[in-house]
Amino acid sequence: MSDGPRAPHVRPAIASAPSSLRPAPVFVLVEPQLGENIGATARAMFNFGCADLRLVAPRDGWPNPAATATASGADYVVDRAVAYPSLSAALADCAYVVATTARPREMLLPVLSPQETAEILRHRIDRGERCAILFGGERAGLSNEDVAAANAIVSIPVNPAFASLNLAQAALVLAYEWAKADGRERFASALDAVAAAPRADLDGLLDQIVAALDHAGYFHPEHRRPVMERNLRVALTRAGFTENEVRTLRGVFKTLSRGGA
Amino acid sequence: MSDGPRAPHVRPAIASAPSSLRPAPVFVLVEPQLGENIGATARAMFNFGCADLRLVAPRDGWPNPAATATASGADYVVDRAVAYPSLSAALADCAYVVATTARPREMLLPVLSPQETAEILRHRIDRGERCAILFGGERAGLSNEDVAAANAIVSIPVNPAFASLNLAQAALVLAYEWAKADGRERFASALDAVAAAPRADLDGLLDQIVAALDHAGYFHPEHRRPVMERNLRVALTRAGFTENEVRTLRGVFKTLSRGGA
Numbered sequence: 063m064s065d066g067p068r069a070p071h072v073r074p075a076i077a078s079a080p081s082s083l084r085p086a087p088v089f090v091l092v093e094p095q096l097g098e099n100i101g102a103t104a105r106a107m108f109n110f111g112c113a114d115l116r117l118v119a120p121r122d123g124w125p126n127p128a129a130t131a132t133a134s135g136a137d138y139v140v141d142r143a144v145a146y147p148s149l150s151a152a153l154a155d156c157a158y159v160v161a162t163t164a165r166p167r168e169m170l171l172p173v174l175s176p177q178e179t180a181e182i183l184r185h186r187i188d189r190g191e192r193c194a195i196l197f198g199g200e201r202a203g204l205s206n207e208d209v210a211a212a213n214a215i216v217s218i219p220v221n222p223a224f225a226s227l228n229l230a231q232a233a234l235v236l237a238y239e240w241a242k243a244d245g246r247e248r249f250a251s252a253l254d255a256v257a258a259a260p261r262a263d264l265d266g267l268l269d270q271i272v273a274a275l276d277h278a279g280y281f282h283p284e285h286r287r288p289v290m291e292r293n294l295r296v297a298l299t300r301a302g303f304t305e306n307e308v309r310t311l312r313g314v315f316k317t318l319s320r321g322g323a
Numbered sequence: 324m325s326d327g328p329r330a331p332h333v334r335p336a337i338a339s340a341p342s343s344l345r346p347a348p349v350f351v352l353v354e355p356q357l358g359e360n361i362g363a364t365a366r367a368m369f370n371f372g373c374a375d376l377r378l379v380a381p382r383d384g385w386p387n388p389a390a391t392a393t394a395s396g397a398d399y400v401v402d403r404a405v406a407y408p409s410l411s412a413a414l415a416d417c418a419y420v421v422a423t424t425a426r427p428r429e430m431l432l433p434v435l436s437p438q439e440t441a442e443i444l445r446h447r448i449d450r451g452e453r454c455a456i457l458f459g460g461e462r463a464g465l466s467n468e469d470v471a472a473a474n475a476i477v478s479i480p481v482n483p484a485f486a487s488l489n490l491a492q493a494a495l496v497l498a499y500e501w502a503k504a505d506g507r508e509r510f511a512s513a514l515d516a517v518a519a520a521p522r523a524d525l526d527g528l529l530d531q532i533v534a535a536l537d538h539a540g541y542f543h544p545e546h547r548r549p550v551m552e553r554n555l556r557v558a559l560t561r562a563g564f565t566e567n568e569v570r571t572l573r574g575v576f577k578t579l580s581r582g583g584a
Contacts, residue, residue: 083482105487106492108482108485109481109482109485109486109487109488109492110480110481110482111482134487135485135487136485136487138485166511166512166513167513168513169513170513170514170517170565170568171512171513171514172512172514173511173512173513173514175503176499177503215512218499219371219502219503219507220370220371220502221344221369221370221371221372221502221507224369224370224396224397224399225370226366226370226395226396226397227370231367231370231492231495234492234495234496235495235496235499238437238479238496238499241480241481241482242436242438242480246480246482250427250434251427251432251433251434251476252427252428252429252430252431252432252434253431253432253433253434256431304431307431
């Protein structure tokens, strides 16, 4: 739990970061080194609606101008980030904590995927628990004592032959899964708002094509016609043309069959 | 489809990047600018087992020493990356293509989430189709013509108030979802390999605790005893102690109740 002193140059703070966003997990960076990485982490978080950042004994003190410079637009997160002298102080108001580790430790804790983590966090945050995700410093990651403060481990399933996620990338994956679990699954498509053409329009297009093909002597031998027509219908129906697209295609086929006649 | 010339300093190439890894989607960067970003993208990909990188008209030519420098360990990906003069040349052998866009365009294409994309890609790759994910350059992203070459759009559900994913971060999210869909869901926990203690051990622990508490006059008033005992049992059972942990706890309680006697 590492309650002892970590670094002398941390202003003690108690309040949690206010946030006008929906409740989201707190991201806790334990002994981060470069301000640039703190800023990059803030950006990664804010991309997915996470704005509560806590720092445990940041090496270069806090606030850190390098963090603000890198945050480029995520100042909201950096400005509200709070530094704590110890991990237990940073977690004092948290009910559920997960620790990110590059590989599962030999520790008797559940190991969750990022997606499982996000689902658990959403459920717990929905019932009012403050939840935190711990990230270790750039050099050594979380100590075993840090991990022992957590309820579970979350490991990102990287390529075993090449595992080199940095701090902000790990935060990005966790924040992304959080946003998904929080309902920001995907954007709407312009397709969602455009109705498919009524079947009569499609039939008109198919009739026109078949007539033009007939004229060009396409259906040969004649006994294959039903299958050929059906294949054509299936292919053109699957596209789910809109009225406009059907109109366009009618023009296209009209032009082509005129040219071919 | 932009078949026209893009940049003069691209060596034409045909072969696809060989890979000793499992089949995975091809990542296609359209008119990337900084070699550093190409290298960072290669790293993001390789973290999740994706090794096929194609470049369309990279601004600074190819190969690019800055990409190798940034790839730090993902040289495997950078060394095998191939530059193409046009998008249609890069996609010539691909059967299914998704285009990443920061926001869905006003285009009649399905808009997928990264997870949906990964599931579709896995299905198609399993049946032998080569699939590609398109990423736009740092400055302007994909053109509408580039997007029109795709079967679908994939947009990462970022915070609408703050959307600033860079190229390598977008690639990271897609590669991460790919790895998940490809079965690299999560690591095992050390817990998986350790059996929970048999119930008799747990009962022994509980009996010991109850006896010690009895001795200390804890169960008061007496009629509350059944409920208090049950609550204790529930809490201690839920932890799923191992045999070792039960042994440790028995020692702890033994020590404590001795001191209190």
